[in-house]
Amino acid sequence: MRKLIVVLIITLCISFGDNLETTAAEEKTVYIMEVTTSPKKAAHYIKRHHPRMEVIETFDILLQAVAVKGTKEELEKLQQEPFIQATHQNQQYKALYEAVPNKEVFQNAYNPAQFNETKYTGKGIKIGIIDTGIDLEHEALKDNFQGGSDVVEYNDEPAETEEGFGQTIHGTHVAGIVGANGEIKGVAPESDIYAYRALGPNGFGTSVQVIAAMEKALEDGVDILNLSLGNTINVPDFPTSKAVNKATEHGVMVVVANGNDGPNDWTIGAPATAPTAISVGAYKHPMTEVSLWNERTKEKTAIFPMTGLEFWQKETTHYISETLNYTDLLLINETNKTELEDMETSNKMPRGIIIEAQLYEESFFANYDIPIAIVENADKLRQKERMFLHVKTETAKEDVAPFSSRGPVAMNWQMKPDLLAPGVQILSTIPGGYEMLNGTSMAAPHIAGALAILKEAQPTWTNEQIIGALKTTARKLADKRPIEQGAGLVQIDEAIHTSIIIHNPLLSFGKIHRFMDERIIELEIENIGDEAETFRFHMPKKEKGVTWHLPMNFTVGPNEKKTIPIQLKMNRTQIRDGIYEGYITLQNNNDTFELPYMYMLNETQQKKIDGFQIKEQPSTSEEDTYEFEFYATETLEKVDIFLFDTENYILEEKIANFDQLQIGKREGTFQLQNGEIILTNRFVFVFVIQLQDGEVVYETVDI
Known part of the structure; x- marks a missing residue:
């Protein structure tokens, strides 16, 4: 169990406004229910035959569905109606x-x-x-x-x-x-x-x-x-x-x-x-970044000027301290920030102040005309009582922001983002x-x-x-x-002035399943110009077990759209597990187009289970059960779900099992055999997953 890692977070339904109201007997929950009939007719039927249910919304443009709110028992009765096609919990x-x-x-x-x-x-x-x-x-x-x-x-x-x-x-x-x-x-x-x-x-x-x-x-x-x-x-x-x-x-x-x-x-x-x-x-x-450089350790610490930009961007050497005994740069911590109240009456006014981001308050320094910068992590600035550091300013190159989420998408293996x-x-x-x-x-x-x-x-x-x-x-x-x-x-x-439009140029070939696999993507190239355009592909770098079939030259006439097959053949026995991606170069007389591609084989970082949620918490009745749902992101041989006590390292009980899971949504129910257990954050759900090739992997879900 030591190998278990937290890879999912239970997202419990949170509703706002009226959705937070509860009855004296039991909390009410909101669901979106797709229906086979007219949503307005379904809403009318629910109001007549399930009068305790509240119809929150009807959707008839983007979904054929109704959103309803009710207790667990009321929702269970409603789900038995023949016009209810699918049920989705109200997500946050x-x-x-x-x-x-x-x-x-x-x-x-x-x-x-x-x-x-x-x-x-x-x-x-x-x-x-x-x-x-x-x-x-x-x-x-x-x-x-x-x-x-x-x-x-x-x-x-x-x-x-x-x-x-x-x-x-x-x-x-x-x-x-x-x-x-x-x-x-x-x-x-x-x-x-x-x-x-x-x-x-x-x-x-x-x-x-x-x-x-x-x-x-x-x-x-x-x-x-x-x-x-x-x-x-x-x-x-x-x-x-x-x-x-x-x-x-x-x-x-x-x-x-x-x-x-x-x-x-x-x-x-x-x-x-x-x-x-x-x-x-x-x-x-690209942006200008300011940092403090430690010549001895060859480390730099980024700082973010708040006031006094000219002061901070001047490349010079400063000494930094956490006490008011020195008057160059003062590093503020939880203890010494209270001493700043005496700065104006002392002779120890620092030339500049550096403060950790979590301590910074705009109002705190409102009365001080001192250059101020913040630092995300001050540990590197605390190695000595008095440190000499050199200011460096440099232009950081363009990049993808580190916080920006990456693909691919589970289940359909699409490349994302688009742009x-x-x-x-x-x-x-x-x-x-x-x-x-x-x-x-x-x-x-x-x-x-x-x-x-x-x-x-x-x-x-x-x-x-x-x-x-x-x-x-x-x-x-x-x-x-x-x-x-x-x-x-x-x-x-x-984009406005292009004469060539490549439709769906992100080439997602998906996941390899067979030992000898072949995929073809139909690439559509449209020439909206007045002259014919001749194109040629540059063959991607040769890789073991991978063969590309691309037309070497082709012509697209004026105001013509042509479909070009991009064929990829793969020998699974010669390819290691993982995500494979790169760019195919396409050229005409005037332009070069870089077409991104991606395919994968048994990608281990991908979660096999996603979207796990407890749909209903039990009421005071011992007969009540927990309802849950999750998504299998690929075909799985077997899934066993256990409840694990992280404080006592005890595997409490098995709550569910599934065999031969296909890709998609799965639902289930369970009752805890130990009636004294209250599901708090000391517990996690452990998914023991057997893949199609026999390998067993573990994933856990926090409560």
Whole structure:
């Protein structure tokens, strides 16, 4: 059992507003139930024949479903009705961002207007933002705000949650990246912004709220939807992912943040996992970094200037101490920060102050005109009572942000993200002002704005052509893998003026199952120019057990679309386990296109079980059971589930077992034989998994 590692987190259903109410007898739970009949008819039937149930929402655009709330017994009775097709627990979603440490010093800020170097402004394009709401009176947003709704408190004013009530700023920041038109300008400053508040206090919401907001956006006729939200469940068929796919069928381009759980693989979460989602990773633009260099140890410690930028960027030698006996740089800790109250009356005023990020408070130094910097980890600065360190300033190269989630997607093995956009130190609107934030939440609205620019610039193009153009002309970052960057960093102007569109250029060949396997991807190349274009492939680097079959030369005529087969043959006995990825080079007379590809064999980092949740907690009755669900991300020979006590190292009892699991969702129930056990965080669920080749692996789930 010592080998067990925590690879999943139980996400218990959290609902907001009315969803937190409980009855005296038992807590009520919200489910989304897909139905075979009309959702409105189903809702009417439920109200008549299950009067204790509450119908929260009906979905008839993106899902054929109803959202209901009731006790365990009521839900069990409802599930027996023949029109109930599938049941999904109401998932929690959150805004995907983090605060930037040096909020007051904008020398490394990225202004969203930099992303759009064209003359186009997105004029008249409708962009729906599913988020925490918007500052309805913000000077840079109020003229572009054209409507929306609040599905948290159910009104027509999707305002941010106010201070003191779980204040939010996220939706306003996202909206500013898309279409601010004031002191700060967005990517598409003349686009029409429609805001839908689906994430309530502290930036949290549920599946029901997200899907309800998406349906209202489609009713309002939006052209583009931005979802800077997500969870950690890496499966492609959650209800929100299904809703994204359906919205695409309705002619809406849907942009989704890839997630902030990088840098490991397999960290993308729903709904970015949806096959038709334009999922976006975060690009880190080149920026000036300041660090303190220890000549003796050859180590550098990054610092983040808060005030006094000129002081911190001057390359000189400082000595640093945690006492006021020296007057150069003072390193603040929990103990000595109280001594600062005496600084102004002493002769020991330091020239500069460094403080650990977790101790920093903006109000703490409000009365001191001293250069201030913060440090994430001060341990390297505490090696001696008095240390001499040299200031270094350097420009860090562009990169994929380390927090940006990576693919691939479990179950369908799709490559994600699709594209990259700026997501580090993004300066945009917040209620009452402006601020920098980090996150794939900030990257996604850059793409939403880019789509609006292309839709304005090329009004005759289809959605598929617009998306294909962005992917075709994206710039590959050097030394970065396909599952880190997808097609690469979007270049709006190049996309507008391209004469070649490669549709679905991310070549995901999937997982190898047979000893001798063969995969073919039909690559569509469209020439929208007036002259014929001749193309040639460069054969990928030869690898043992892998054979590519590519046409050496082919021509695509003007205004012609041609399908080109990309064939990959693999000998499983000659290939090691793992993810294989790279780029296929395609050239014509004027351009070079780098097509990312990926395939895998028995990837060990991939979770075999995902999305495990306890659907119902037992009531006081001894007869009540726990209900649970999970997803098998690949075909499994056998799965046994045990309850393990981490304090006493005791395997308490076996709670369930499954044989011959196919890919997809599984449900079950269990009763604890030991009636004295109360499921707290001292317990974990242990999955003992036998793979098809006989290997046994272990995965655990926290409570």
